[in-house]
Amino acid sequence: MNYCSLGSLIGLVGLLPALAQNGDRKGHDKMGKIVPEELIPPAPVLTVEEALKTFTIEKGFIIEPVAAEPLVDKPVALTFDPSGRMWVCEMRGYMPDIDGKLENMATGRIAILEDTTGDGKADKRTTFLDKIVLPRAISLVPGGILYGDQNNLYFVARNGDKPKGKAVVVDDKFAPGGNVEHKTNGLMSGIDNWLYNAKSNARFKFIPGENKIIKDTTAFRGQWGISRDNFGRLFHNSNSTLLIGDRVLPNLLNGNKLAKMKAKTTERIGSNAVFPGRVTPGLNRAYISSHNGYSSNTIDPKTFKLTNATGACGPVIYRGNNLPSSVNGNGFVCESSAQLIKMIGLEDKDGTLKGSHPL
Known part of the structure; x- marks a missing residue:
């Protein structure tokens, strides 16, 4: 069993923070190596057991494996059913080579992962649906599931853990244009029963019995992943x-479609500073450095570590009770290129959201 790094796994679940670049940016012809090779530690492929020994964990937290290859393959999105099982989109066709050729092959799957022994680890897999082109979003709805692929949003009825009939396109403009990196993802249920997305200004409501959706406009949000707090924001x-x-709650200021509200409804929460535990040579635009004659630095020219996020993805507002109570309501965000997860403390006061960095 081989293990992909935590950064890679969470980056995939948060929907893919990197894609091969097509050519060089104009004026960016100085791309000398920045990080001395003698400072770059080995990065061998590890088993799950070996990898767990390499993580640095904050006091009060633990890390445990839930699922890995061969039980699951290239997961990018998941949701839970009432029995606690994970329904996982496996984007197996993503970047089969450095040029992304053959990505349009229908190799993606939706799998159900289940813990049958009660030890917190998935031990049973059921392939619900296969032959999907780059599946990226999933939501369980009455009588079936909604899922998004590279272009469309589908509904497929189900009989238990098996599909009933063929998948039906309910929106043929779910993920329009762009490459894999710049397409709709999410289908997260809000407290208003609408399904919200990142990299999109569309929201959806499923109509049980009719197996159709209502599509409505909302504010354009995000890029890789979406979450909500207990208030529904x-x-x-x-x-x-x-x-x-x-x-505020989504679409709260859009009650009258004839009135175009210009109020600021979003807030950047906290700084984008990150603190990697090792040098970070493998970054997008890492060559931008004073060492190469540029006026800015992607990585610190002295420590050779990333200073600010460049591959943030998979934001989660923690609303459970398995972690210390002091972090309930805080944000957790993966910076996959630096192989870390950062916790951001949330403060809500006088209609303003602020972020702190308690760790």
Whole structure:
């Protein structure tokens, strides 16, 4: 069993923070190596057991494996059913080579992962649906599931753990344009029973019995992942902004469609500073450095570590009770290129959201 790094796994669940660049940026012809090779530690492929010994964990937290290969393959999005089982989108066709060729092959799957022994680890897999082109979003709805692929949003009825009939397109403009990196993802249920997305200004409501959806406009949010707090406010981010939050409930200021509200409804929460535990040579635009004659630095020219987020993804507002109570309501964001997860403390006061960095 091989293990992909925590950064890679969470980056995939948060929907893919990197894609091969097509050519060089104009004026960016100085791309000399920045990090001395003798400072770059080995990065061998590890088993799950070996990898667990390499993590640095904050006091009060633990890390445990839940699922890994071969039980699951290239997970990018998941949701839970009432029995606590995970329904997982496996984007197996993503970047089969450095040029992304053959990504349009229908190799993606939706799998159900289940813990049958009660030890907190998935030990049973059921493939619910296969032959999907780059599946990226999933939501369980009455009588079936909604899922998004590279272009469309589908409904497929189900009989238990098996699909009943063929998938039906309910929106053929779910994920329009762009590459894999810049397409709709999410289908997260809000407290108003609408399904919200990142990298999109559309929200959806499923109509049980009719197996149809209502599509409505909402504010454009985020890039890779979406979450919400106990009040129902939505949180999202972009590659270089760790966390952005809505000040009010979604569409609250859109009651009258004839009135165009210009009020600021979102807030960037906290700084984008990150603190990697090792040098970070493998970054997008890491060559931008004073060592190469540029006026700015992607990585610190002295420590050779990333200073601010460049691959943020998968934001989560923690609302459970398994972690210390002091972090309930805080944000957790993966910076996959630096292989870390950052906690952001949330403060809500006088209609303003602020972020702190308690760790």
